[in-house]
Amino acid sequence: MGYYNYNLTVDKLLDYGSTVYSSKEIVYRDRRRYTFSKFRERVEAFAQSLLKIGVKPGDKVAVVDWDTDVYMTAYYAVPMIGAVLHTVNVRYPPEVMLKTVLHAEDKWAIVRDEFTPLLEKGKAFLGGLKGVITYSDEREKVKTSFPTHDFWELQESGERLPPQEIKEDMQATVFYTSGTTGEPKGIWFTHRDLVLHSMSVALTTSKPPLRSSQDDNFMILVPMFHVHQWGFPYVTMLVGANYVLPGRYDPAMEIELMRKEHVTFSAMVPTILYMILSHPNASKYPEVFKGWKVMIGGSALPTELAYAARKMGINIAVGYGMSETAPVLTVAYYTPEVEKLPEEDRFLQQIKTGVPIPLSQVRVVDEKGNDVPRDEKTVGEIVARAPWLTRSYYKDPERTEKLWKDSWLHTGDLAVVDKYGYIRIVDRDKDAIKSGGEFIPSLILEDIISTHPKVGEVAIVGMKDEKWGERPVAFIVPKGDLKEEEIRQFLLTKVEEGKLQKWWIPDRFVFVKEFPKTSTNKIDKKALRNQLSSG
Amino acid sequence: MGYYNYNLTVDKLLDYGSTVYSSKEIVYRDRRRYTFSKFRERVEAFAQSLLKIGVKPGDKVAVVDWDTDVYMTAYYAVPMIGAVLHTVNVRYPPEVMLKTVLHAEDKWAIVRDEFTPLLEKGKAFLGGLKGVITYSDEREKVKTSFPTHDFWELQESGERLPPQEIKEDMQATVFYTSGTTGEPKGIWFTHRDLVLHSMSVALTTSKPPLRSSQDDNFMILVPMFHVHQWGFPYVTMLVGANYVLPGRYDPAMEIELMRKEHVTFSAMVPTILYMILSHPNASKYPEVFKGWKVMIGGSALPTELAYAARKMGINIAVGYGMSETAPVLTVAYYTPEVEKLPEEDRFLQQIKTGVPIPLSQVRVVDEKGNDVPRDEKTVGEIVARAPWLTRSYYKDPERTEKLWKDSWLHTGDLAVVDKYGYIRIVDRDKDAIKSGGEFIPSLILEDIISTHPKVGEVAIVGMKDEKWGERPVAFIVPKGDLKEEEIRQFLLTKVEEGKLQKWWIPDRFVFVKEFPKTSTNKIDKKALRNQLSSG
Structure with a gap:
């Protein structure tokens, strides 16, 4: 008792929003809607149920879902009891996804129905999972070969969450990022x-x-x-x-x-x-x-x-x-x-x-x-x-x-x-291209090329060059009929306008139908570079 | 080196403001103006000078001034070097002011010219002061019998402040509040x-x-x-x-x-x-x-x-x-x-x-x-x-x-x-008045009385009463000619309108020319109560 040592924990945000903005709403498609105050009640109930099924402070809880109210509930409920929210990248190839679950040492998973087959495929590697919480939009029970709980039941049966002893420096989240390079790295926040x-x-x-x-x-x-x-x-x-x-x-x-x-x-x-x-x-x-x-x-x-x-x-x-x-x-x-x-x-x-x-x-x-x-x-x-x-x-x-x-x-x-x-x-x-000891800023170059009316998307990558070290190559998704000469002429006029250095003009133009994309919808330059080096 | 442990310290606010809002201004009357970026430079210079004259982390630095750019400089410079800003209430009677300086154990004081006589008067009690920084708007040197530095000189001669090792949980400020009751209490913030x-x-x-x-x-x-x-x-x-x-x-x-x-x-x-x-x-x-x-x-x-x-x-x-x-x-x-x-x-x-x-x-x-x-x-x-x-x-x-x-x-x-x-x-x-075991909300009562066109200011205080425990008394600064009967009739209509309980109507109305005020310009109800009890 005495002085209250106020910790900056995520429940404080929910407390504020559900107090001052109690009638504001969280809406999932045309299916479900909650006022902030109702949402808080459901978050607390679900959090209390998590404690009841045995989730402990520090346990990592994976979420495998699209952007839904269930996910939003987990954003609050999981950290509120001192557990760690692992937001699993569902755009990763299944093997990479499973790797991140293993690396994070997840103990629990909240999984939307359509992702449960993935879980079963990885079963051999997921011995660490103590339990899985599944749900479907249709409220049908979704069975798995793990100990399984139904999200809706947990969210409805729970009661008001008693005050938790969580500190602001406790880990609240973890997720993996690969960017456009190599092995996923685990990143965490308090x-x-x-x-x-x-x-x-x-x-x-x-x-x-x-x-x-x-x-x-x-x-x-x-x-x-x-x-x-x-x-x-x-x-x-x-x-x-x-x-x-x-x-x-x-x-x-x-x-x-x-x-x-x-x-x-x-x-x-x-x-x-x-x-x-x-x-x-x-x-x-x-x-x-x-x-x-x-x-x-x-x-x-x-x-x-x-x-x-x-x-x-x-x-x-x-x-x-x-x-x-x-x-x-x-x-x-x-x-x-x-x-x-x-x-x-x-x-x-x-x-x-x-x-x-x-x-x-x-x-x-x-x-x-x-x-x-x-x-x-x-x-x-x-x-x-x-x-x-x-x-x-x-x-x-x-x-x-x-x-x-x-x-x-x-x-x-x-x-x-x-x-x-x-x-x-x-x-x-x-992604930087160093040519003759100087940088060629690929984003500026891409941006200028993108202003050509027949260019849909463009990406510049560097290619090894005996003389210059590296030289730029332009990958282009054209809109309609576009010739290399046309784009070259266009860039020369930009040189005259002072927007571009002449030596920045790519040595090669490669026309493609579409670009490889990363799991977060960015153009995958690494894949383009591999394409180049493999001819 | 490695991970930067970011502390929530006031220099971060100045850094942000002077970066994104660099051209915004701090203006003192029609005398001086600084852009935020210039202000930051002067704050750092003054802070560095404070270190040079011997101000140490943890030292309390009193400021005795009106609302000026000098004060604003101290708001940042003093906490930025880990010292503690004591904002002295210049509306206190001199003796109370000195008491707070003593109680806070101030080691330094920044004093506007017109307040230096106060300091001299208290000299006998101020042995703890290591030095005084004085200034006048006219930039005349202001001497005192303490070791004295000129604010403008310190603010101009200083250089860029090297990074300081200050932590967010360090004390940044202290000040005293009496409200309308008793001895000033010292309050501090990090x-x-x-x-x-x-x-x-x-x-x-x-x-x-x-x-x-x-x-x-x-x-x-x-x-x-x-x-x-x-x-x-x-x-x-x-x-x-x-x-x-x-x-x-x-x-x-x-x-x-x-x-x-x-x-x-x-x-x-x-x-x-x-x-x-x-x-x-x-x-x-x-x-x-x-x-x-x-x-x-x-x-x-x-x-x-x-x-x-x-x-x-x-x-x-x-x-x-x-x-x-x-x-x-x-x-x-x-x-x-x-x-x-x-x-x-x-x-x-x-x-x-x-x-x-x-x-x-x-x-x-x-x-x-x-x-x-x-x-x-x-x-x-x-x-x-x-x-x-x-x-x-x-x-x-x-x-x-x-x-x-x-x-x-x-x-x-x-x-x-x-x-x-x-x-x-x-x-x-x-200030609450409990009459017959029930509260009479004096602020509501005051508010209703204040709507009478002939009432300037009003304050309700409680008076001991044999029968009821306490009964309300209204002190009024009238606008023009106001009779007690008039105001009583007015309140009775408010009772009929359902805005007021009949038993809330004060037993006595005291008409005065002006109210005693506290040092922060609030009506001093304690003084009014004393007036009542001394007849």
């Missing part, structure tokens, strides 16, 4: 990380141009297995926005939900935006896109796509971060100088990588660790500090040491800074 | 308290109806010695608002600054609002009040004053907290239900005590610790938890134990809760 990240993101989205508020309806199109869905399942409790969950991604369903639920705020990678805007229904219902606030992240936003979105009245701000950073470090919101610019110039700032969000410290530094000048030319690496960055890779001290060299988190992203202090990523360190 | 409080307040003020943003210009009319000026010297760095400092309070100067600096956001106690609105210049420049966002706290807002402010186009939201809570716990911002109400009903919610701000947990409980029903009738005590509440009274374990009874901070404020979950304070515990 309660405190999640709460502070949420506070900062909520404060940032309340700023212009997004100005999020309780009048917004969120539908986040970042998978829930992907870096806490950028934090929004927690952020929504602070903002007081309705939260729409689309289940398995499907552009037609998403557009339908936008109409029905009056979605006004979303976040996604460029590919998803492209898929929605190019869906036939997008032009049928132009009104749903007017004023739509969209935070874009995950990979570079092609300028052409940004302009197309703007034309439809979409209000875009780019965000940036990585799995290791929970994820948000910067957002391209308005500084006072940028807010005063003419609309066109302001727009060009909104689609850059942005400026630090509150409490995050982000610098672009040269090899000696000095800040690069604000000249939009000098390339440096983005390094960061914030109160929500991962301490270490899970069971991987070697990569951890590299990540935290000199006490700054090294993102491996190369960027320039403009006179307003806005950062702009020009390359991923590992 | 860096972490200040940072988390700032994040939550910034997020709250960004919500409707205040919707603070970088487009706002703040002028906070809460003295800087008073509970961190409600946190705004730190909050402004997160919001990115210009920050106007009015020096010694003077309504004419304040109105002048509102015009010149286009002030759009302020915070103050009701008395200050009353003083500004009743100043002759207020009616001369009605345009400066249109859309003015004002957070009101510190004591109950009389309905009449609220309506007068509303008529002038002022956008009010009441806030609530106490010295022990850093201070903000609740603000009367809009929940979604309230936002949908007609303007008149919404306004009535805005002037209540409000709902919890993010991360704060506020309940109104009966004697058994159960929440009172949302019936606007049942009176309970406000208790709170938040990550920024004071751990203890400085060197006073006994009062600390009472404060933190049952692990909830006991505010001693009595309140009711309405159907929307808005809290409304009906009395201070120690």
Whole structure:
């Protein structure tokens, strides 16, 4: 008794949201909806049931699901009892998925019906699982060969959760990221990380141009297995926005939900935006896109796509971060100088990588660790500090040491800074092309090529070169009939306009029907490089 | 080296503000102005000078000043080197002021020229002071009989501050509060308290109806010695608002600054609002009040004053907290239900005590610790938890134990809760009047009396009564000619309207010219009670 040592734990976010925004709703497709206050009751009930079936503090609980209310329940209920939420990447090949479950040493799993066959296939490796919680949308019991509980029964039979002794420095989540390179790395966060990240993101989205508020309806199109869905399942409790969950991604369903639920705020990678805007229904219902606030992240936003979105009245701000950073470090919101610019110039700032969000410290530094000048030319690496960055890779001290060299988190992203202090990523360190000792910024090059009317998607990768070390190769998904000579001429005019160095022009152009994609819908440059080296 | 253990320290707020809002300004009257980035440079220089003259981590540094840029510099520079900012209440009688300096064991003092005589008077008691930093607005050197440094010299000669090893749980501030009762109590806060409080307040003020943003210009009319000026010297760095400092309070100067600096956001106690609105210049420049966002706290807002402010186009939201809570716990911002109400009903919610701000947990409980029903009738005590509440009274374990009874901070404020979950304070515990075993809510009674056109200010206090235990007495500052019978008749009509219980009507009405005020401009009910008991 006496002084209450308040810990920054995720239950505090739910407590706030369900108190002040009690009538706001969580909506799963056209199937289920809960007010925040009802949701809190169900979260507590499910959490209490988890304790009853034997889930212990520190136990890892895997979730294998699309973006549903069940997942959202787990986002709170699992950490609230001191257990660890493992958000399993369902886009991984089955073997990789199982590997992550093994590596995390998961003790429990919450599994949607359609994923249970996967579990059975891996049965031989999953001896560590103490129990599985399954569910189907139709409320049919889903049996497995593991000790099985029904989610709905647990969620309904539980009672009010007694106060838990959880501390803010306890681990709350773990997930695996491969990016576009090699073996998945385990990344983990504490309660405190999640709460502070949420506070900062909520404060940032309340700023212009997004100005999020309780009048917004969120539908986040970042998978829930992907870096806490950028934090929004927690952020929504602070903002007081309705939260729409689309289940398995499907552009037609998403557009339908936008109409029905009056979605006004979303976040996604460029590919998803492209898929929605190019869906036939997008032009049928132009009104749903007017004023739509969209935070874009995950990979570079092609300028052409940004302009197309703007034309439809979409209000875009780019965000940036990585799995290791929970994820948000910067957002391209308005500084006072940028807010005063003419609309066109302001727009060009909104689609850059942005400026630090509150409490995050982000610098672009040269090899000696000095800040690069604000000249939009000098390339440096983005390094960061914030109160929500991962301490270490899970069971991987070697990569951890590299990540935290000199006490700054090294993102491996190369960027320039403009006179307003806005950062702009020009390359991923590992995708960088060094030609004759100088960097060719592949993102800038891609962006320029993407403005050609016959170019659908484009990716630049480096190819070994005897003379120059490396030379760029352009992979292009053309729209209609596109000839190499046409694109070469186009780039030469861009050289004349001063937008491009002549020696950046790729040596080869490879036309393909579609790109290999990673599990998070980014273009898989590693696969493209392999394609090149194998001819 | 390796993982950077990010501490929530006040320098992080300055770093953020001076990076993203570098061109925003801190303005002291018509005398001095700094951009945030220049300000940061001067703060670092001053902090470095403090180290040079021998200020050590843990040293208490008293500040004796009006609301100036010098004070604002100290708000950051002192905690940034691990020293403790003691914000001395300059409205205390000299002897009480000296007592607090002694009790805090201050080692250094930053003193504005006009306050140095006070220091000399207390010389005999101030042997603990190692040095004094003085300044005058005219930049004249101000000598004292202590080892003396000139503020401007220190602020100009210093260099960039090397990274400091300060931890978030280190004490950052201390100050004394007497409220309206007895001996001043020392209250202290850590860096972490200040940072988390700032994040939550910034997020709250960004919500409707205040919707603070970088487009706002703040002028906070809460003295800087008073509970961190409600946190705004730190909050402004997160919001990115210009920050106007009015020096010694003077309504004419304040109105002048509102015009010149286009002030759009302020915070103050009701008395200050009353003083500004009743100043002759207020009616001369009605345009400066249109859309003015004002957070009101510190004591109950009389309905009449609220309506007068509303008529002038002022956008009010009441806030609530106490010295022990850093201070903000609740603000009367809009929940979604309230936002949908007609303007008149919404306004009535805005002037209540409000709902919890993010991360704060506020309940109104009966004697058994159960929440009172949302019936606007049942009176309970406000208790709170938040990550920024004071751990203890400085060197006073006994009062600390009472404060933190049952692990909830006991505010001693009595309140009711309405159907929307808005809290409304009906009395201070120690001001409460218990008559025939039942509470008479003095704030409600005062509020009704204040609506009589001939009543200027009103205060209700309890008087011992043989039969009833206590009976209420009304002290009134009349506007013009007011007779006791008139006010009695008025209250009887209110009884008929169902707004008042007949037995609440005061037994006595005492007409006075003005009220005794506390050092923070609240009506001093203790003095009124003493007046009564001494006849």
